[in-house]
Amino acid sequence: MRRIRIGWLMLVVIAIIQLCVLVLESNKLQTVSRKKLKNRRILGGHTVHSSGTYLIQRFFKSEGFPMNSMNPEDITLATHCSVDRLHHLIDIIDAWDGPMSISIYAPGDDAAFAEDAIDGFRLCWPKLRRTTTFHLLYPNDIAMSANMTRVGSFAYYSCKDITRKIYQRSGRMTADSEARGYFSDISRYPHNILRNLAMDGVLTKFALSIDIDLVPNKNLRINFLTFVKNTSTQRKRIYGDSSDSSRKTVYILPAFEVKESSGSRLITKKDILRLVETSEARILLEETCVQCHRSTNYEAWSSTPEDGEVNLGISHEVAFTRGWEPYFISHRDIPRYDENMVRYGYDRLSQICELNARKYTFSVLRSSYLARRSFTTTRNIPKKAKLRSDDISKFHKLFQQRLRQSGKLAETAVTFC
Known part of the structure; x- marks a missing residue:
């Protein structure tokens, strides 16, 4: 009986030790998470989507249009994507020389990549400065809000390197997106909100709404x-x-x-x-x-x-x-x-x-x-x-x-x- 009691006592002690370790690890992770959030440079100036679920940056980094560059009777190509599909825009640029309105789903660190990619597109395809508007959408969630901490990763790149970087992003996800499951389920991608956001950016009489591929x-x-x-x-x-x-x-x-x-x-x-x-x-x-x-x-x-x-x-x-x-x-x-x-x-x-x-x-x-x-x-x-x-x-x-x-x-x- 004494051995049995000692055995049970040891099991209780081991369970208490394991519980303490789990609590300490949890507190450590929460501390690291809070530090990460504190160090983030969050994008401001947004509007809240009517659902309350998303934040919107309309006409993101817009440089405006010269008065003589926009024909109100023209047709605007409206499309949408996540940052890992931005490379498809390169094919569209080659085929389309008119106005474009592009909405991008950019949760977490994806927002910084989106800004760098937009700057890269405008540098390497200057016509986009006068023809194309970009709009960002991301979750209304502090952990997934637009984190601009890593903006500038394309600085000093040549157009060849910028293009390579955009293509390399194809099929990849940020650690934040993967951890929160924003792309593991296709229904998480807000297709119609993004389509409407792109259509809201159409300034011409006609619109062509398509998927970016x-x-x-x-x-x-x-x-x-x-x-x-x-x-x-x-x-x-x-x-x-x-x-x-x-x-x-x-x-x-x-x-x-x-x-x-x-x-x-x-x-x-x-x-x-x-x-x-x-x-x-x-x-x-x-x-x-x-x-x-x-x-x-x-x-x-x-x-x-x-x-x-x-x-x-x-x-x-x-x-x-x-x-x-x-x-x-x-x-x-x-x-x-x-x-x-x-x-x-x-x-x-x-x-x-x-x-x-x-x-x-x-x-x-x-x-x-x-x-x-x-x-x-x-x-x-x-x-x-x-x-x-x-x-x-x-x-x-x-x-x-x-x-x-x-x-x-x-x-x-x-x-x-």
């Missing part, structure tokens, strides 16, 4: 502006007025995915059709989400000649179909994205459903398109995307439930989504 063909902007000008002139000649018929029309852009090994420059419609013929390009998400873009009617688009005098730049009109989520050019006052839609696949789909309910016209442009440099396969899609690809019926049933909860659409409209 999509690149417009080189002639897209000039083709569209010419089309709009000709349409306005013709309306005035035929109807005696120049009323804005574009306000309730969205101009659909066929979207493709191109093999990374293809080095072809995408300038004209013939360029992408040539790649489709050789199987180096195909409809975007053709393997993982057939309904996402098929309704654009690529067959009709492919058989329509490039822009000419006939039909003033429109290939054909299409009707809304369930699951369709095209990219398009629109008037800047288009209904915004539903920020409560955070589940994968619901974000963009909810907006196109609202446009259909509001009787928008869907017109496919005959010569313009978008392209992504990689094939999406069932092997490389996110886990959250598998629900849509594996059970589309269940996906739409859950989506309709979420639409009803949002209360933005009438029941008759929800049944078509």
